[in-house]
Amino acid sequence: MTKELFKKIDGYRDFIIDIQTKMTACPAISPHEGGLGESAKAEVLLKVLKSMKFDEIKVLNVKDKKSPTGVRPNIVAKYYGKNRQKTLWVMAHMDVVPPGDLSLWKTDPYKVVVKGDKIYGRGVEDNQQGLVSGLLAVKAMMELGIRPPVNYALLLNADEEVGSDFGIIAVLKQYGNIFGKNDSFFVPDGGNSDGTMIEIAEKNLLWMKFTVKGKQTHASMPNTGVNAFVAGSALVIALRDLYKKFNKKDKLFGDVSYSTFEATKAEANVPNVNTIPGQHIFYLDCRVLPSYDNDKVIAEIKRIAKTIEKKYKVTVKAEALISEKSLPTNKNAEIVKLTEQAVKAVYHNKPVVQGIGGGTVSAYLRNAGFPAVVFSKLDDTMHQPNENSSIKNTMGDAKVFVHVAMNFK
Ligand SMILES: [Zn+2]
Structure with a gap:
């Protein structure tokens, strides 16, 4: 069955280009940040989703006075599995960052250009690649009339780039x-170019x-x-003792295991x-x-x-300007084990289950008690001029999702 699904996904090149083009135009x-929000893009996506065989489609609106429509839309599209008590979600975000200096772009950031395997445009990788992968997986199941063991659902969020207040944070709070x-x-919103990174933990952020x-x-x-400058400099050096006081290591975090x-x-x-300065202001970035x-870290800093x-x-x-905890996902969780198997089967590589120092939206899910895996095979051109996305990787990740979905219990 997986073979047929993979074959189906291999035939979606035109669909990928078409939907990427429509999304990028919004x-x-x-x-x-001076933009129009996600409403137009959400309309485009709703049209596509409604033309498919989803069992449930919902728009979770979150009020935002600054949005021209008064709301920020978050979309849920669910395809029932044999067991409806359990759902495998693919969460992606609809918002994009501004294009930045236009003179650095070789093409119009909002007009998709395709060259061989690559699609160019703002948002095509971050996070439209993940969004499309999630969509292709369920499209293949629908077209082959296959129901997965558990529900498969897309959660398409607003507001990931600017803090998620109108995205996943509000969804968990208002529509939990x-x-x-x-x-x-x-969460296909991070990864590396050989598709070996399966991210299940993040360090706590403290600024x-x-x-x-x-x-x-x-x-x-x-x-x-x-x-004050001299005293501040002495403080900078004294704060190095935090490395000794909080010196545990965790292999999950690879090279920076501390x-x-x-x-x-x-x-x-x-x-x-x-002039001798009477005031000196500086900052400390902590990944705990x-x-x-x-x-406990803040208490030690104050001491x-x-x-x-x-x-x-x-x-x-x-x-403390920012203090965010980040619970890890258990490395033995079903989705982690299944992702490892799926990545091996699709990409024939050696995936590594690991933690990272940076923060992603998956922390909100993990802190709410859900197992969450960040995975995507991508070249990391996000937020850059000439952002691009690989069609092959889009299909490959869709196969990973299908493989995981079909093996869920
Ligand atoms: Zn992103």
Whole structure:
């Protein structure tokens, strides 16, 4: 049966180009970034979905005053399986990032151009490739009259690029009852070019801002001031101790198997060389292994800051700008095991189940208790000029989804 489904998917080149062209022509940029939102693109997709044999199609609107339509649409399209109590979801997002500097584009970002295996245009990879793969898998099942063991559903979100407040976060909050406790998720919105990365965990994200206050004075009279830059620099070095305090390792995260605590941005202080700055502001980017609690890290950071306050006679305000936990998906979860098998069967490679330091929308699903796998074979041209997507990979990923869907219990 899988063979027939694979063969069917191999025949979808024209369909892929057609739907990619229609979607790309609707620039779904967030209204919070000066765009028109996802409504036009959602209409295009609804037309396609309604022409197929889905058993349920729903639009989950989330209110957004900034959107010209007043809402941000999230679409659910479900194809029933033999067991309707359980659903395998493929979640993709409809919104795209702006094209950036147009002079860097060789073609119109909103007009699809096809060259051999490659489709060019804004959004064709991020996240239309994953969206189309998810769609092809169910299209093949429908056209062959095959019902998978469990439901297969698409969840097409708004607002992934600008924080997901009107996308998956709102869907989980306002429409959470559409999900069942045994459901699993595919998020084809990240991967590598050989299709070996099966991502099941992410580090907790923690961004800290430090405002160090001393006393400004003339550089020739340091005795009359307190140098905030010097104190801040001492704090930067003292914060390196976080590496020793939170030193657990987790092989799942590969080369960077440990938590990271890196000083990154510093704000400009005084504009001239002969003034001792009374204020110094800098930031720390922390990627914390999921086995640690961010609050414990913040407490330790504040303790270190106190020692600097005492030693340098400054005040230090340490604030967490972002603190997001990220529960991992169990590496023995059904969807993880099935994805490993499917990737091997389709791409004949050696996939690696792993964690990453960056954050994706799958964290919201994992934190809500659902097993979620991020997988896609892609060249990572997302957000770049001349973004492109491989038709072969689109078909390949569709086969991975079909393989997983047909083997679900
Ligand atoms: Zn994306």
